Amino acid sequence: MKLSKLSALAMTTALCAPSAFAEEMANELTLVSWGGAYQTSQHKAYVEPYLAANPDVKVVWDESSAEAVAKIRAMNEAGNVTWDLVDVVASDSMRLCDEGLAEEINHDEDLAAAPDGTAASEDFGDLIVSDCFVPQIVYSTTFGYRTDLIDQPDSVCAIFDTEKYPGKRSLQKRPIDNMEWALYCDGVAKDEIYDVLGTDEGVAQALAKLDTIKDQVVWWTAGAETPQLLADGEVVMGSTFNGRLFSAIAEQGQPIGMLWDMQSFDLDGWVVPAGLPADRKARVMDFLKFATDTQRLADQAAYISYGPARASSAPLVGKHAELGIEMAPHMPTDPANAGNVHVYDYEWWADNRDDLDAKFQAWLAK
Amino acid sequence: MTDISQSGPVLAADGTPLKRSLARALRMQKLRALMLIAPLLLFILVTFILPVADMLFRSVENRIVQDTLPQTVEALADWDPASGQLPEEAVFAAMAADLQIAARAKTHTKVAKRLNYENPGVSSVFRKSGRKVSKWDLAADGPFREKLIEIDDGWGDVELWRTIKTYSGSVTSGYFLNAVDMQLGAEGPEIRPENERIYNTMLIRTMRMSLIITFSCILLGYPVAWILANLPARKANLLLILVLLPFWTSLLVRTSAWKILLQQQGVINDTLVWIGLVDDANRLVLINNELGTIIAMTHILLPFMILPMYSVMQTINPSYLRAAKSLGATDWTAFWRVYFPQTVPGIGAGSILVFILAVGYYITPALVGGTKGTFISNLIAYHISTSGNWGLGAALGAILLAVVLLLYWVYDKVVGIDNVKLG
Structure with a gap:
């Protein structure tokens, strides 16, 4: 500490x-x-x-x-x-x-x-x-990809398409977001995701979808890992917090692009x-x-x-303090970025986190 | 002998019986010894033994349900979950009363969190109901069955009431059962569904990989210790510093260094591709799997193996080997029959050290282990610091402790703990 x-x-x-x-x-x-x-x-x-x-x-x-x-x-x-x-x-x-x-x-x-x-x-x-809770910021967990190694993806489902976008992906080592993306890309309508995920079959469906890329996934626990993995070329795309990707792209000039589709909004604040x-x-x-x-x-x-x-x-909201670029277009809430977003259901996860964590961990260990 | 017993007990110089005088002197000696170690003993008691005991106690402690919902627990005593029927109105009224008190003290969500471990969904039922129930007038607002179900239809689920009844005791086996992939079902303990089983797999994996790491440490450490023990002192000291050097480097730095070396775009793969041994498209997967954990942990724990082996080997007289050879033994026989048996205590000490340290490791597996190379300690850390399920974390820790003690006992029976030397 x-x-x-x-x-x-x-x-x-x-x-x-x-x-x-x-x-x-x-x-x-x-x-x-x-x-x-x-x-x-x-x-x-x-x-x-x-x-x-x-x-x-x-x-x-x-x-x-x-x-x-x-x-x-x-x-x-x-x-x-x-x-x-x-x-x-x-x-x-x-x-x-x-x-x-x-x-x-x-x-x-x-x-x-x-x-x-x-x-x-x-x-x-x-x-x-x-x-x-006193909210401070809205951030999102979203995807970055290597602009020089793969074609520009336009949908979050690119993470499940290993033929068109070959290479490893990094995902956060937890069920939240990943299960929802898996169901969404398996054809479940956005507003039905949590209903489906609430059933045993739904969980099995999500894990089966994740199974298709399991051997291509590097699992991260700290937000800094994906930008590093992308910079090293260890993965061609990966999820992380949008601010981390911004700093890799705008401040460090890495060849990384933002994929905002189905970004998952979350909040951070004081208690x-x-x-x-x-x-x-x-x-x-x-x-x-x-x-x-x-x-x-x-x-x-x-x-x-x-x-x-x-x-x-x-x-x-104005310009970046040092780089002098307009910040609004880089915000997850900007209309251009927020065309298709996933709103993560806190109440649902508060109820089901322990249960799904156990299933997710068991799946990971298999 | 006979005349002593006839003339009474032997007396010391001051006239007291010698036996009593001796006992007093010994007692004084013991007391003085105890006083000397008292600060350390107290320190260990306060900072180590008590916290561990407290943590172990949490693995069975379950007073929260009784304390928060006393009337409900009492009212549920006569209800038979097997009937498949919802409990009577009296139980709902008791729940409303308990919930009102709990919601005003803001403890209703705590008990909900406890019950949610066993029955996902309970948490929101309690959270939603708490605020509304705290405004009810208990004397006039009945009957409560319909009213509660109206707030959240979770109250109309027999499973919820069964969970409360099952976990209403002040101690619970729930955490321990969970820690061995079981649960308390309607008819006593049962195995969890296949997609929730994880802890047994992890425990076995932890043991298996710790053994592999211990053996790799022996294989790599033995020749190094032998060289150290047989070189002239000055050269040996220089080499010893090289062995100790990693000790002075942060664990995180060493682990991160392995990450840079082992990853697919890392130093080792780059070198192999450059030499032409490995095809660029099929780079070796050396990290984020079991192999990564074994490599990194073997490196990190190696000094713990080399040092005890080295100090034991130093005490072995080289003339034994010469004697064996002069009596006609081949190099191999001399080593295997004469030298090696004398080094076994060092191997034993090193193995115990390395194995017990390995079983409890979690930082290195978390960083380089991916999903297949993580240990049970990673799950314990997860439950203590992330999920907040301290009871389950404590139960897993208790099981790990028991397994290590059991292995220690087996080791004592097979090798003999007297046969372990640190020098």
Whole structure:
């Protein structure tokens, strides 16, 4: 675990007028995220301006989001929660909320309204998938392919077509998304995928489809693997988070193309661990309100190609901070990219994850 | 002897019986020894034994159902799941009452998560119902059977009630059964359907591959240890540093290095293609399978084999070999009949070290093992850190621990644990 301490002492500003209850707020804030370019984007867009306005505050980053559920549970059982704000994917936020490990958020009261006065709960809309969840970004799991090694695919079903697109593929080592893509490419209508997957025959059908490419698949667990495998030529196409592909293409100039068809939308956002002392909680809520307002979410898009979770942020998305390219066309939510998307059903997976994981793992081991 | 027994017990200088005086001295000695190791003992107790015991306890602990749904569990006592009929209204009323308390304390989703392990779908039934039920007036709003089924028709499923009844005890065999690919069915334990069986396969694979890794370590390590033991000290020390060097490199770095070497567009394949031994279209698959795990783990664990063998070989007097040869033994006979038996304790120590370390490995298999080269520890790690099913993770860990202890016992019976030397 890498901790980077950022002292706010260097920052000087006269802007800050401490409010009446500022003295009751703790001055240290431990934020948990995923590391890499994503955490950097959060630091630049939310933390730096917040520190500029609150020079007494110290922010500590912890890159443990991948194990957030297990660690928060362990901290909670030990009665010593050391994290203040944790970045998790939507399904993890549901799990933490279900287990009482995350605070419930009153979105309208705790978060800033949009500039035009729209209440936060309306601004975030359907993306508030759990009472404890404050969405930040919309990302997608989608495919990248080597432009120099295979023809340009136009459908997600190219992953199952090893004749037209020979070579290895990389897929995430979990049933989510892969099962849905398999059924979709096996002729199941998009709106019937979860009905079919809910039956034993449906699971068998999806696995049978995946069986056709099983010996051609490299399974990944970390988002950085597919861009690396593509760059090495180990695979000719592979799924990963769209921001990773953006950075491989735009920042590193790799010969990789984006295949947006049937990209799977997912959300990432903040949760506040349950049981924080009052002074720390006050600080967290203050930061949270600031970090998830319309402008801050739009600013983040200048550093990474993930779509802001607020509807009111979308028009404010500008250019990449360093490359100077327009970011909007690289967002998963851009109309040109979002022609055919797969919306992953959180509720369904919360119910069936354990069961399908067992079947998927058993299939993998065979 | 006789006159001693006649004149009473032997007395020490201070007049107390010698036996008691000796016992006191020994007791003092033991106490002092205990005091010396007390800090370590306490440290191990607090940081190792207690957590392990706590984790093992989780593999059978199941109080959550009883604690969260006490009235329902009681009301279900008279219900016979085999009847195929839904429980009576009283059970639904008890559930509504329990659910109301639980939803207000936000524990209804916790119990749902527990039951969801056994019956997929329970989780959303509870989550959907919790908020609505917490607003009900229990005295006036009955009957609850229709009302609950109206919220979610999952309440009308006999299986859901059977799951609650089956898992209402304060201890459960559910996790252990799951860990050996079984489940609690309507008529007691039964084998899981074929497409859900995985843990036995993984356990056997872990054992088999750990044995292969141990044997490859012996094969590769023995000659190295022999050279180390027979070279002049200065050269031997230099070589020993080369053996130890990997120890000072991070495990992740070593594993990632193997990735670069072994992948299809990697150094080894590139070289073979360049020499012309391998066709460019049919590059060797050396990684993301069993072979990748065996190669990388053999390399990583090799020092644990070489060091004990080396320290044992160092103590073997070279004059034994000379004596054997001077008495007419061939090189092979001298080695096999005289030298090799003396090195067995070193091989034994190295094998135990390597095997036990290999059985518990998970980082290296996760990185280079693909799907066929992962170990049961990868599944334990998955259940602890990703799926959150700590009970199942604990049960798998307990089984792994038991298997290792069993193998240790077998080893003791066959080879003899006294026959193991680290130097």
